[in-house]
Each structure stands twice: as C-alpha cells, then as structure tokens.
Amino acid sequence: LHRSIMQGIAVTQWIQTQSEIATDRIAVFGISFGGIIAALLVAVDQEIKAAVLCLVGGDLPYIIRHCRDGAWRGQGVSTRRAAYLKKRRITADVFERRLRKSIVWDPLKLARYTNREKILLILALCDRVIAFGKGLQLRRAMKKPKTVILPSGHYTAMVFLPFVRWIAYRFLKKNLLR
Numbered sequence: 001l002h003r004s005i006m007q008g009i010a011v012t013q014w015i016q017t018q019s020e021i022a023t024d025r026i027a028v029f030g031i032s033f034g035g036i037i038a039a040l041l042v043a044v045d046q047e048i049k050a051a052v053l054c055l056v057g058g059d060l061p062y063i064i065r066h067c068r069d070g071a072w073r074g075q076g077v078s079t080r081r082a083a084y085l086k087k088r089r090i091t092a093d094v095f096e097r098r099l100r101k102s103i104v105w106d107p108l109k110l111a112r113y114t115n116r117e118k119i120l121l122i123l124a125l126c127d128r129v130i131a132f133g134k135g136l137q138l139r140r141a142m143k144k145p146k147t148v149i150l151p152s153g154h155y156t157a158m159v160f161l162p163f164v165r166w167i168a169y170r171f172l173k174k175n176l177l178r
Contacts, residue, residue, distance in 0.1 A: 001037070001040065001105035002105055004037045004040075005040050005041055005044060005105065008037065008045065009044070012045050012047040015047075016047065023047070024049065025049060025176040026048050026049055027048065027049060027050040027175075028041055028042060028050075028052075029051070029054075029172075030051075030052075030053055030054065030056070031054040032055045032056070032129065035054050035056030036056055036060070036107055036130075038051055038052075038056075039056055039058075039107035039110075039111075039138070040105055040107055042114055043107070043110035043111065044110065044113065048118075049118060049175065049176060050118045050119075050120075050172050051118060051120070052120045052122065052168040052171060052172065053119060053120070053121050053122070054121075054157075054164060055122065055123065055124055055127060055129070055135075055154055055157060056107065056121065056135060056138065057107070057123075057131060057134030057135040057137065057138050058107040058111060058134060058137055058141060059106065059108050059134050059137060059138075060103050060105075060106045060107075060108075061096050061099035061103055061106075062096065062131070062134060063130055063134055064077060064081065064096075064099055065095060066131060067081070067129055067130070068128040069129040077129075107141075108138055111138060111142045112141065114142050114145075116142050116143045116144060116146075117145070117175075118145075119142060119145035120145065120146050120168065120171040121135065121138070121139055121145055121146070122147075122148045122149075122150065122167070123135035123136070123147060124149075124150045124152045124153055124157045126151070126156075127153055127154045127157075128153060128154065129153075129155075130154065148167055
C-alpha cells in the first residue's frame with residue numbers, strides 16, 4: 001500500500017511539471033483495491049481535486065479477514081488467507097489481531113484528512129468482497145460524501161458500469177470545472 005501511495009504522489013508531482021496539463025484538475029478513480037488506493041491517495045495528496053471511489057471500504061484488517069473474493073473459484077484473498085492460516089496454524093481471530101497491529105495505511109484511519117466535497121463513493125449493497133457495512137463506515141469517517149448505492153454485489157456491479165461511468169463523469173465535470 002505504501003509503495004502504491006508513493007507512486008501515486010510521484011505521478012501527481014510529475015503532472016505538476018507538465019505545462020500542457022491542467023494541474024488544477026487532477027482526479028483519481030479507483031474500483032475495489034484500486035478504490036482503496038485512491039481513498040488513501042486523496043487523503044494524503046492535496047493536489048488531487050476530486051476522487052471517485054467505487055466498491056471501497058475501510059478497516060482493512062476486517063476486510064482481509066472476511067473478504068469472499070474468489071471463494072467460489074478457489075482464487076483470490078479468501079484462498080490465500082485460508083492457506084496462510086493453515087500454514088501458520090493460527091485462527092482467523094489471531095490473524096485479524098496481527099493485521100490490526102501491522103496495517104498502517106487504512107482508508108478508515110486517514111478518512112479525517114479527506115474533503116467530503118471532492119469525493120464520490122459508489123458502494124454495492126450486496127457486496128461480499130468489501131462488505132457494504134465497511135463502505136458505510138468509511139463514508140461516516142469521511143463525513144458523508146456524496147454516495148451512490150448500487151443494488152448489486154461486488155462483481156455484479158459490472159452490470160451498472162454505464163451508469164457508474166455517467167455518474168462519475170458528471171461528478172468529475174462538476175468538481176473539476178468550477
């Protein structure tokens with residue numbers, strides 16, 4: 001996470017050196033893990049003027065422990081987590097406690113540094129990858145930015161992609177062309 005944030009900051013710093021780019025209109029858009037990275041980036045990089053955060057949440061130790069991505073295919077976080085627990089012979093409770101001690105970069109911890117006016121959250125009501133409740137928890141911590149709730153799960157949100165593109169475009173246009 002730290003490396004991703006540092007790379008994001010490096011990109012915005014590079015953009016600042018480009019005379020042909022409108023440096024007062026830098027935005028970030030992220031979905032799922034990319035949304036988590038974007039939520040962290042918007043908290044620490046003041047050059048970002050708007051952010052669309054899709055299928056995102058805070059409290060990474062909880063998310064990592066309870067994530068159900070790839071569970072039906074035998075892939076993803078859930079499979080890696082099970083292998084990790086088995087190899088180390090620890091319970092999920094111990095795993096989550098260890099994560100709480102070691103994870104520094106968490107959108108929930110940095111939410112107070114965000115400006116709710118420049119954020120659009122898009123959450124999925126039936127999300128089992130990043131639990132909907134953790135999206136709402138992040139929303140509260142960010143002081144309730146504009147939020148759109150999709151009647152879908154994490155992967156079935158793809159059905160709403162044209163709507164997400166339209167609502168994101170409108171939000172970014174409004175917030176970047178003031």
